[in-house]
Amino acid sequence: MILVFVLGVILVLVAIGLLAMSLGRETEGGVKRSLAVLEAMTAAPDELSKELDRPFSERVLEPLQQRALKVGRRLSGSDSAVRLQRKLDTAGNPGDMGADRVVSLKVIGAVAFLAIGLALGLVLGASFPVVTLTALGGLLLGFFAPDLYLYQAAYNRAETLQRELPDAIDLLTISVESGLGFDAACQQVARNTEGPLAEEFSRMLSEMQIGQSRSQALRSMAERTNVADVRSFVSAMVQADSFGIPIGSVLRVQSSEIRVKRRQRAEAKAQQVPVKITVPLIFCILPCLFAVVMGPAALSILDNGIS
Incomplete structure (x- = not known):
């Protein structure tokens, strides 16, 4: 019985040792795999590292602009570049923009204002036709906003x-x-x-x-x-x-x-002043003047009528 007990203890110890050795090997293998992954990440190709080191504008904005430019060229006519360049020259070429950049901004603005109009209609809880109108209005406004800006810049210039x-x-x-x-x-x-x-x-x-x-x-x-x-x-x-x-x-x-x-031109603008001042005179100044002049008389009439 003592011999059997001793053999059982020896077998248990051997099993524990084998289990510890297997766990140690697995741990060592996991550490080796982690080190291998770290080495692979640090030894990545130069192309991948250069792609990650590029600024956000080159990685995201420029591809987005190129895609918007392709869509804008399909929507615009064949002579759109010439007409836009003419508008840019007349406006003094603000921001050193080119015709391609204006076309891409028109498409991006249309998408952005479409989303804003749709979100505004949904937030206000409007009906489906109203939401559709706000989204369509935002689409048109975003698409023609660069043209309006160039027109105003050309006028000011x-x-x-x-x-x-x-x-x-x-x-x-x-x-x-x-x-x-x-x-x-x-x-x-x-x-x-x-x-x-x-x-x-x-x-x-x-x-x-x-x-x-x-x-x-x-x-x-x-x-x-x-x-x-x-x-x-x-x-x-x-x-x-x-x-x-x-x-x-x-x-x-x-x-x-x-x-x-x-x-x-100065004399012509001076002659336009009486015509332009008529509207604020009628709707802003004369009502206040009538209130000041006729107010006391109206109060007196009301007092006499009550008494």
Whole structure:
């Protein structure tokens, strides 16, 4: 019995030892596998590491813009790029945007405003037709929002050009009459003034430096604006350059004419003031005046009627 007991204890100890050895091997194998995974992650290919190191704009925004551009080209016409580039030139190319970027922004804006309109209708608990109208309105608004922005930017830029042109022509006239050439006078305008007109003169000089003639550079400047006074000035300069007319005398005539036009525009706006003030006068000022004048009389009538 003692021998059997001793043999049983030995077998139990052997079993415990074998179990401990197997567990140790499994633990060691798990550690080795973890180390192998870490080594594989640290020794990843350079392409994967470069892909993860790229900024968010290159990994997500640029592919999104390319997909939106493909959809926008299908929705727009074949001449959409030319028309958008024309609008960008007229607006002064805000943000250095290109036609492709505007097309992609139209598609992204349409999707974003569609989601906003749909979410707004659902949050307000509107009926299905109202939700559909809000979603459709958001879609149209998002798609045409870049066009509206470019239109407003072009309008503001045209107003600024028209306001700055007389002073620029005066500076050109003084510079030419003091002995400078026309190109040097344009450089003085570009250097000593600010705004879109100075940018246009600077771009015109840059185009002349890369090989364009003065007439071509002036015509390009006129094509990038919607201001009739700028086109008239450019036409006069091109004709003077073609026929050999003295630039100083032409600038003097242009300066006097543009001053007269500016005075006439100011007088026209002054004559529009009485018409524009009629609506606030009727709906805002006259009711308050009637309340002040007729209020005491109405109170007196009510008091006498009650007594």
